[in-house]
Amino acid sequence: MNSMHDKGYTARIDFDERDDCFVGRLLGLRDRVSFHAASVADLRAAFEEAVEDYLETCASIGKTPEKPASGRLMLRVPPEVHSAALIAAQAAGQSLNQWATQVLRVAAARTDGPPQP
Known part of the structure; x- marks a missing residue:
């Protein structure tokens, strides 16, 4: 499995041949958080942005962000x-x-x- 790690979160990375892009999903959460990009550099940025968006969304709705474990x-x-x-x-x-x-x-x-x- 290809993965990325940021702020205690782990994402699984796959390549989607049909759409010709990388796709990722945060693991270990009930919430579904995913992201995609055409290059590895953009994928890293999209992953970090997805983690930040998740944390900010949780804060804005008064929900404690899930931690993977x-x-x-x-x-x-x-x-x-x-x-x-x-x-x-x-x-x-x-x-x-x-x-x-x-x-x-x-x-x-x-x-x-x-x-x-």
Whole structure:
């Protein structure tokens, strides 16, 4: 996946052959925020403008802007997956939270996720 990052927001970038332009969409939000441009430089500017417009629109209507993630994640998995993950974490000498964070970080890096802090 091609992506861009600005102010904590991530956008997925695709190329639309039919319209011969790049299109982007902010990820991790219930609100739909998209943008497009014909060149990479214009796409960067359109992305930054889309983020600013989103933040300004939220402010003007009195809505708290969504952030893509809070850092808290609750998963519901089958008991056998939970057990296997717990065993893997213990075998690695980690808590389940530490182990899951590491596994998710590696998996997210494979999809060109946001930069790591």
